Amino acid sequence: MDTPERTQIGSSSTPISKYEDSPVFNYINNLSPIKPVKSIHVTQAFSSLTFSSLPSIFTSPQVTSIKESWFLRRHQNLESSKLKSLSVDVETMSNNEGTQDEADLQEISQAGISIASASVEQPGERAEFAIELSRTLKYDCGSPDCCTNQDIDLQRVDAIDQPEGNANHGDNQTGKGCDWEGLVVSDTPDLLILSSPNDAEAFRGIFQNSPGLAIGLGVSPSSSFFQNNMTNVQQMQLFFQVGLGKEPEMGDASQNLEIRNTQEDHGSDDLESVEIYSTDGLENESAALESLDKMKALSNLQRGMRRRCLDFEMVGGHKCKILCDSSSSHSENKINSKNLQLPPVNNNRRSQSSRCIVPGIGLHLNSLALAKRDYKVIKCDTLSSETQVLNASDQELLPQTMISSAPEKEADESGDILVEDTSQALVLMNPEELNPSSPRKKRHKVEHGVEGEACKRCNCKKSKCLKLYCECFAAGVYCTEPCACQDCFNKPIHEDIVLATRKHIESRNPLAFAPKVIRCSDTVDVADESMKTPASARHKRGCNCKKSSCLKKYCECYQSGVGCSVNCRCEGCKNAFGTKDGSILVGPECAAEEEEAEKSEKTEHDAITLKRENSRMEEQVPSANLPSTPSGLSRPLAHLVFPLSKVNPPRTSFLTKNGSSIVLKGSQKLRTDEFLLPPQPKLEKLLQPKNAEDEMPEILRGSSTPNDGIKMASPNCKRVSPPHGELGSSPSLRSGRRLILQSIPSFPSLT
DNA sequence: GAGTTTGAAACT
DNA sequence: CAGTTTCAAACTC
Structure with a gap:
């Protein structure tokens, strides 16, 4: 009764009644898919411009709704022992993910009710939940991340839901243990569903909820630290490694800390969630940790881990999300905070009108870059063991991934399978990358960045990264760690300067930050010379190459993978993508x-x-x-x-x-x-x-x-x-x- | 990794 | 607008 956890809850829950009438409840009741989007403002640190991107990514109704529904269902399950039905629902959802937007919406609408009821039913839980919500709100519930937080919270709620709600550790242990098992089993699907950009959240939740995992993994006892600093990606990595039987590396801890700090500054959702847990874990360290540890027996932990791995895999199936979606979510968690993307000046308008349409480029790019990095890491870990699998399944890999991304059947399966998927996914990467040391890789990295342009890294020395010379700046993103720039002003800290500079540049050339390569629209006359080149896209301004014959990346056209057009003033054009004279491919x-x-x-x-x-x-x-x-x-x-x-x-x-x-x-x-x-x-x-x-x-x-x-x-x-x-x-x-x-x-x- | 080449960006 | 300079990426060794 006096367990630290309870104490904590009690202290924090003091205002329980207050919450019932508080805006929070209203918020809950009114939860709607739209709201999360609304809350996007969460990214306080991010400039309004950047903001646009987030909404598109995070606020997707699907994700939110799914999560919401998940929570509700899960909640009910705990209370009413409807795991089966729930799992079924989950599966259905997963299967119908694509088409379920409507359903999700409905669910969401219901979610509010469910939540409310849940809180009512269990005072203790309610209190906790209320607290969580309050926190979330505090940070910006509406944001997509907030949703994530909610998910986590939900998990916690579930844990709390245990019969006694707050009861003794022993009781909780038992209850939770069982619960967890059930949850784990039943959750798998959920996790899969959740695989939304914030997929990692699920894992995080695991970690957070089960410090034992961290310990079991060999992570330093300060699970709290681990949890707090663990980025989604890292967590994922950890799981992967675990699945592979490898020990997680915490080498990035410092980095994580850094990120965390940054996040705090920006109020990133991730951070929020982390913070929440950290509060529980760090502040109440001994109590919370102990209770948690007790709650989860090793067997459970292992099981959970495995499950998580599986889930993760599922997620991994979605892993793409991590990479791409994540651009918004988890990777961002890491990156966002650190690297606030420069908001494309133009984005503001679009942002709201169409989140999906024009996401903040910069943000995404940075996140992508991070994701990529992480991805590589994972790959390295898994590759060794999984390479073979790749060959065998490579062909089918994609389809599987795509199709199955949702299905949990696999989730149920052994982590092995999941691992395979992961590895496969990873494998897709270029082999060279495996070799970190290879110079080629280095270059590739940069190039990827291309692909990354998302991964842009500059090496500016005199421009302060405030001129178009700087690729990062030109791409509308803040410079990130990988950048080797000097005296860089292209950082969130100098957002004002950056924005001012951007405006200044745009004043001179409104299209300075516009895409350099534009696709020749069908609307355009096919007859148009620009269209002559094989590639439908064209460089906006064209190149001015004289010595490279447009055959090297010096040529922007070539670099962009587009043919030269009439706009080009190049000499001796031999652009493989199409010469300005109309000749197409070599x-x-x-x-x-x-x-x-x-x-x-x-x-x-x-x-x-x-x-x-x-x-x-x-x-x-x-x-x-x-x-x-x-x-x-x-x-x-x-x-x-x-x-x-x-x-x-x-x-x-x-x-x-x-x-x-x-x-x-x-x-x-x-x-x-x-x-x-x-x-x-x-x-x-x-x-x-x-x-x-x-x-x-x-x-x-x-x-x-x-x-x-x-x-x-x-x-x-x-x-x-x-x-x-x-x-x-x-x-x-x-x-x-x-x-x-x-x-x-x-x-x-x-x- | 250092140095060279190249062409865009910035400046005049 | 043209010429020049500055700059950083791309490239080479």
Whole structure:
């Protein structure tokens, strides 16, 4: 009764009655999918501009609703022992994720009621919940992250829900132990469902709720620390490692701390959740920790861990989310705080009108970069053990991932399977990356960044990262750790300066921060010279190359994966993507393209077949535009991902998420994979079997331009078919391709 | 990793 | 608008 936990609760819960009438309850009762979006303001630190991005990502009704429903159901389960029905519901949900928006909404609407009832039913719980809510509100409940927090809170509530609510440790242990087991079992699906951008949350919740896990994992006893600092990604990594039987590395702890601090500054949701727990764990350290530890026996822990791993895997299936979606969520957790993205100046308007449409580029980019990093790490860990799997399943990997991302059957399965998925997903990455030391990798990294442009890293020394010389600045993102810039002002701390500078630059050139590459819309005259080049996209201003023959990345056109156009003043243009004089591809490429076309037709059949599978995804990505770039599959994906983003270059688009989409999840792997692949100059690598694949990234980038999305109807659409020589290419790539192909057909053409 | 090359960005 | 300078990425060794 006097357990620390209880005490804590009591102290904090003092105002319970108060909460009943408090706005919080009103809030709860009024919970609606929209609200989370509303709350977006959470990102106080982020400039309004940046803000726009968040909403799109986090506020997706699906995620929120799902989470809400999850909570409710779970809650009920505990109370009414309806686990089965719940699990069923969950499964259904997972299966219908794509199409469930409506259902979710309904659920959400109900969620408020459920929550309220729950609180009423269990005073103790209510108090806790109220506290949690208050906290959440405090930080900004409305934000998507808030939702995440709620999820966590819910978990906690569940824990508290135990018969005594606050009872003795012993009782709690027993009760919770059982509960946890049940929860774990039943939760798996939930977690899967939750795999929303904040998937990691689920894990976090685990960690938080079960410090024992951390301990068991060999994490320092200060589980609280671990929990607090553990970023989603890291957590994920941890799980992966665990699944692999490896010990988690906490080397990033310092970094995490840093992040945490930053987050505090920005009031990131993640931080919030962390804070909440930290409060419990740190402040009440001994009591809370002990109670928690007791609550979870090792057996339970292991089980839970395994479950989590599985869940994680499921998430991993969604892992894409982590990478892409996460751009908004978990990775952001890490990155966001640290790297506030510069808000594209133009974003403000869009942000609200269409969250999905124009997410904050910068933010996404940074997050993406982080995600990528993390991703790599994971990959390294898993690869060793999982590489084999890749080959075997590579082809099917994507489909599985996509399709199954939701299904929990797998979740039930052993963590092994999940691990495999994870590894597979990871495997998709470029092999070179495995080798951190290889110079090539280094370069790739940068290039990826390209893909990352999200991963942009600058090395500015004199520009203070306040000029377009700085890639980060030009991309509308804040410089991040990886940057080697000196005297950098492109940081959240100097937001004012950055914004002012941006405005100044824009005053001179309103399009300075606009995407450099724009897709030639169908609306445009095909006859237009710019259209002559193979790639439908064009560099806005064109290049001015004189010595590189537009065959090196010095050339912005080439770098963007687009052909030179009339706008170019280049000399001796030999741009592999198309010369300004109209000649399209250089020899090898032409052949490749033709092959691609052939295969595309061939693959279309497959695509149709797979279409069903993808249908779900499609539904979820209604707004996604199918890109129709000649370049290949990759483009389409890119389009889908960021069709709307217009402010930033392709990279940004990658980051952009239309919202949630499970579809994205499925494709995410692919995308990720491609992203990871270093862009390579076609000419240089045409002969290589992977050539096409390698191109993909570049193409994507180029095509990814905001405008691209619009172009669905272009003749090139047919080309969407899978890349030609792909078959010979690495399996992982292949898989990626397939995925693309599948997805392509499914998406409705915009035009 | 240092130095060179290159072309965009910025300046005049 | 053209010419020049500055700058940082891309590239080479």
